Amino acid sequence: MPRPYARAAAALLIVAAVLGIALVPSVAPTHSALPASGVRTAASGVDFLNVSVSDQLAFTTNIGEVQPGDSVHVTVTQLGTIPHTFTLSPTAGYTFPTTDTASDLTAYFSSHAPIVNIQVGATTGAKFYANFTAPAVGVYEYVCTEPGHFPSMSGLLGSGEAPGSLSTANGPGAPVYIISGTIVGLVILALVLGFVVGKRRGAAEEMPPERLGYPEPTPAPTQPPKAP
Numbered sequence: 001m002p003r004p005y006a007r008a009a010a011a012l013l014i015v016a017a018v019l020g021i022a023l024v025p026s027v028a029p030t031h032s033a034l035p036a037s038g039v040r041t042a043a044s045g046v047d048f049l050n051v052s053v054s055d056q057l058a059f060t061t062n063i064g065e066v067q068p069g070d071s072v073h074v075t076v077t078q079l080g081t082i083p084h085t086f087t088l089s090p091t092a093g094y095t096f097p098t099t100d101t102a103s104d105l106t107a108y109f110s111s112h113a114p115i116v117n118i119q120v121g122a123t124t125g126a127k128f129y130a131n132f133t134a135p136a137v138g139v140y141e142y143v144c145t146e147p148g149h150f151p152s153m154s155g156l157l158g159s160g161e162a163p164g165s166l167s168t169a170n171g172p173g174a175p176v177y178i179i180s181g182t183i184v185g186l187v188i189l190a191l192v193l194g195f196v197v198g199k200r201r202g203a204a205e206e207m208p209p210e211r212l213g214y215p216e217p218t219p220a221p222t223q224p225p226k227a228p
């Protein structure tokens with residue numbers, strides 16, 4: 001294989017390996033009847049929203065945006081031992097005042113039925129599931145209604161629009177940005193390393209033998225000497 005191709009192939013292999021590692025989902029869904037995990041593709045109309053909670057009062061999610069009408073499969077994984085809820089508000093563009101107490105939230109949801117309301121039990125490693133149809137275009141807030149957990153435990157899900165600047169530090173999308181930033185960084189590093197290594201190797205191979213301090217080897221005979 002000519003050297004430039006070998007170098008390009010090596011760089012591609014590195015990139016493929018990096019992407020392969022980065023795309024492994026942090027929370028693997030266990031729906032047996034559903035397709036393999038993945039972030040939504042435009043044509044699929046199916047989203048896997050993976051949420052994890054722990055004893056830190058925060059939600060971690062894999063995606064921040066779905067599309068109206070999509071079938072959304074939610075998996076909430078309990079990584080700690082404190083009960084939580086994943087309660088998605090039905091009201092587009094509305095975020096709860098950060099002074100709201102758990103009973104304020106509960107009162108609101110008694111007159112505005114949440115899109116989804118998952119009770120997350122205390123067993124470490126347990127997974128909780130729900131499905132819903134993504135609502136009309138807008139940004140929707142999800143909260144935990146356990147006493148004292150709001151406003152720390154809240155985040156935004158966009159339907160047909162990005163949560164954008166409304167997103168909080170713990171809001172949806174942040175892990176996705178971190179992962180894509182890491183991928184881009186590693187790809188650039190792999191390309192630069194591949195180029196530098198290829199260049200140095202090329203220099204050594206093209207160096208004339210006398211410059212390397214040993215005489216040019218006598219060419220081997222192309223045919224064995226014929227027997228008399």
Ligand SMILES: [Cu+2]
Pocket residue numbers: 083084085144145146149153
């Ligand atoms: Cu909570």
